[in-house]
Amino acid sequence: MYNSGMKKKLILLLAPLMLLSCGGSKPEPTYTITFNCTDCKAFDESDKEVTSVTVPAVDPAQSLYKEFHFEGNKPFKVPLKSNISIKKTGTDETVEYKYSGGNIFIPVVGNLTVTAAGSTYHKDLETSSWDEIAEISATGRADEFFKVGDTKAVTLKGQSFAHTVRIIDFNHDDLADGSGKAGITFEFVELLTKGDKTGPFPYVWDETNNCDYRQSDINGFLNAEDGIGVFSQLPDDLRKEGIIKPVNKLVGVNEEEIEGRDNFKATSFDGFTYPKLFLLAYDEIHNHSGTYYDYVTPGEAGIYEYYKGHSGDTDEDKTYRIKKIVDGDNGYNYWLRSPYTKNNRYVYRIYETGIMNLDGSTAPHSIAPAFCI
Secondary structure: OOOOOOOOEEEEEOOOOOOOOOOOOOOOOEEEEEEEOOOOEEEOOOOOEEOEEEEEOOOHHHOOOEEEEEOOOOOEEEOOOOOEEEEOOOOOOEEEEOEEOOEEEEEOOOOOEEEEEEOOOOOOOOOOOHHHHHHHHHOOOHHHOOOOOOEEEEOOOOOOOOEEEEEEEEOOOEEOOOOOEOOEEEEEOOOEOOOOOOOOOOOOOOHHHOOOHHHOHHHHHHHOOOOOOOHHHOOHHHHOOOOOOOEOOOEEEEEEEEOOEEEEEEEOOOOOOOOOEEOOOHHHHOOOOOOOHHHOOOOOOOOOHHHHOOOOOOHHHHHHHOOEOOOOOOEOOEEEEEEOOOOOOEEEEEOOOOOEEEEEOOOOOEEOOEEEO
16 A cells, blocks of 8 residues: 555644643543554654654534545544544444443554543533533533533522532433433522522422322412513523423323222323423432332332432431521422322421422422522
């Protein structure tokens, strides 16, 4: 393929990149690309021979690439921190190579191997726009940029104070359109209350529907876009089309009685309007234990990563579940979406001390909704 006197070399082409900022004075994360050649040489833009080169990390959501070529061959592109597709010279055939464990190993031609090793990238959630967060989430690799527990301020319309939302898991919830998992799930850290930040909601459930969360007043209030509902009070950049993704949550529904007893089943939102905002379920924050667990709908949910290490009933676990109002010092009761299967007029709540408890379905309590990006 080459003339015997031709100098074999690898040219490094540095394409323009859009770089993500880490914020503050943190150093930009980088990748080290090492050229392992026998009977070949690697050169940078200045035609200086190199054995490795350090380059800034890039955002996979932007489809940015580092481009290399071996003299006489067509260029191939290496998308850092993602799977590799290389077209073989002179053909339309592509060869796939996988990104795994922070490294990409790419056999190219002859005796040449390019190894790209990546450093850990952490993007600041607070300073990221919701558009940026949605783009990263759509890649399915949001956990490469953010971590569980990261927070961001959200100010509802008409309020002068900000609430905090935090990441509780990645790739957990089923998208309503059936296309896979939502990239990021958030929950409100502080409680939402109706009218102001101190008073509880004056209504929660409609007594006529056996605590079917899909038909509850509170589900309607969360998702109403009429200017009164919670969704319509979100800031414009968060509630605009395509940012918050509707999801198909499972809820406990008393479908029929068997031998005179209630028969609750984990039931999807199919046939109902899929929620953008939703309350968490018992099983999403608590493990399979406790006084009341025998009366939770089986299979209603799976525990979120944020709560996995604190899903029991130790004092530390209870403290982990306490939610307060903005600027408040004390915990308040807040609703979950799970019905109490022994009595279909009761619903699970988190008590002000973090204990899992119950109350009648029309009792006034606060809420801490979740949503997916």
